[in-house]
Amino acid sequence: MIRRSSAAAAPAPTIPAIPPTQVLARLAALQTAPIADLKKQWRELFGKEPPPFNRPYLVSRLSYRVQELAYGGLKPETRARLEALGELLDGGNVVLRRIRADSRPLPGTRLIREHDGVQHVVTVRVDDFEYEGRPYRSLSAIARHITGTRWNGWTFFGLRARGDA
Structure with a gap:
């Protein structure tokens, strides 16, 4: 007998589309937004909790994300090329790559x-x-x-x- 949970899985967060006409205004607003607003926008634009990094990091990532949602992200070929370069740097160790990408502050921080x-x-x-x-x-x-x-x-x-x- 197979039991199925009566609770439905939580729906994936809906990431809003950003009209290209709003990009410049949103990027300018990020520069002076309080940290609480930056974290709120992170949750809205990424659908997850913000990392515990400093303000410049949050602003730079949010700036990229706003543009990505307005104009589109990397082409699949570019993404594949970057993955291949990453494998050259870390010997194909996906765990090491994920640790560096998810938790380590960027060089220069x-x-x-x-x-x-x-x-x-x-x-x-x-x-x-x-x-x-x-x-x-x-x-x-x-x-x-x-x-x-x-x-x-x-x-x-x-x-x-x-x-x-």
């Missing part, structure tokens, strides 16, 4: 944290992080250097809330 009254700035690089002119393999190593105790670096720099997986 500056992470700023105040600790004991001192502001600490870390720059995200392609394969590591830079702090005080030195390369570090992980944010946890930087957090340990700053505090003298063990920390999850992602939590210390506010990229992940305590208790998140």
